[in-house]
Amino acid sequence: MTVVLKLGGSVITEKDEPETVDRAALSAAVSAIAESAVGDDIVLVHGGGSFGHHHAAEYGVSTTAGTHDVAGVQAIHGAMCRLNDAVVDALTEQGVPAVPVHPFSAATRDADGDLSLPTGQVTTLLEEGFVPVLHGDLVAHAGAGATVLSGDELVVELAPAVDADRVGVCSTVSGVLDEDGAVVDSIESFEAVAAALGGSDATDVSGGMAGKVRALLALSAPAVVFGPDALPAFLAGESPGTTIAGDGGD
Numbered sequence: 079m080t081v082v083l084k085l086g087g088s089v090i091t092e093k094d095e096p097e098t099v100d101r102a103a104l105s106a107a108v109s110a111i112a113e114s115a116v117g118d119d120i121v122l123v124h125g126g127g128s129f130g131h132h133h134a135a136e137y138g139v140s141t142t143a144g145t146h147d148v149a150g151v152q153a154i155h156g157a158m159c160r161l162n163d164a165v166v167d168a169l170t171e172q173g174v175p176a177v178p179v180h181p182f183s184a185a186t187r188d189a190d191g192d193l194s195l196p197t198g199q200v201t202t203l204l205e206e207g208f209v210p211v212l213h214g215d216l217v218a219h220a221g222a223g224a225t226v227l228s229g230d231e232l233v234v235e236l237a238p239a240v241d242a243d244r245v246g247v248c249s250t251v252s253g254v255l256d257e258d259g260a261v262v263d264s265i266e267s268f269e270a271v272a273a274a275l276g277g278s279d280a281t282d283v284s285g286g287m288a289g290k291v292r293a294l295l296a297l298s299a300p301a302v303v304f305g306p307d308a309l310p311a312f313l314a315g316e317s318p319g320t321t322i323a324g325d326g327g328d
């Protein structure tokens with residue numbers, strides 16, 4: 079059984095403190111992964127948290143607004159590489175055969191914003207017993223310079239590429255919340271929950287929960303959005319939080 083799991087940047091970092099890892103939260107997430115029966119058949123993605131989003135906001139870069147500023151590109155991509163190092167190190171310490179994969183080196187967006195992400199290295203690493211660890215990053219964008227590539231977009235590209243049986247998105251909230259703050263069990267269309275969906279309560283250039291739901295609806299496989307406490311349950315095969323039943327973008 080192949081799993082694609084995104085660890086939200088808001089989970090593994092202190093999102094309001096620039097470039098600060100939340101060591102306790104990262105270690106708890108890594109323990110859940112190391113101890114799960116899924117074993118090495120997992121592709122990990124992590125988000126930006128206080129590493130990518132602060133720099134991206136400073137340079138005015140988002141998933142649609144690009145930059146040609148070399149200093150900006152180096153600051154944003156560099157910060158994401160530092161966070162990726164911390165995540166890979168934490169996984170290695172707990173015996174997970176984690177290896178880094180940096181999307182900026184491989185992905186492109188065309189002038190219409192459509193993303194191309196080569197995945198041959200990810201599928202081969204997986205077959206060879208490694209756990210690839212990708213991250214939200216920048217992406218070369220025709221006509222715009224470089225734009226932000228969110229971890230949620232990566233999940234959508236990776237799940238079909240590795241023929242994932244399960245897709246999980248672990249964020250700080252226990253699921254997608256309705257207007258009364260209750261967790262919505264399942265979502266089949268953006269319109270049904272649009273009124274309750276906001277951005278993020280921290281600095282976030284990729285759209286917060288609204289961006290996440292929109293991205294995950296494009297998947298043909300269901301994706302589960304849940305909070306950190308529910309990570310062991312998700313890895314054990316349960317569907318805590320909210321299940322987003324995509325239609326493949328139709």
Ligand SMILES: Nc1ncnc2c1ncn2[C@@H]1O[C@H](COP(=O)(O)OP(=O)(O)OP(=O)(O)O)[C@@H](O)[C@H]1O
Pocket residue numbers: 085086087088089124125126127128131229248249250251253254255256274275276277278279280282284285286287288290
């Ligand atoms: N209806 C909603 N239900 C749940 N969360 C919501 C809702 N509307 C807005 N949000 C916000 O979306 C946030 C989750 O999105 P965010 O992009 O911050 O998470 P993440 O993926 O964990 O972090 P990162 O983008 O750094 O990887 C929540 O913390 C909350 O502030």
Ligand SMILES: C=C(C)CCOP(=O)(O)O
Pocket residue numbers: 087124125126127130131134154158213214215216226227228229230283284
């Ligand atoms: C801000 C950057 C560079 C990455 C954003 O990834 P996300 O946190 O998954 O949306």
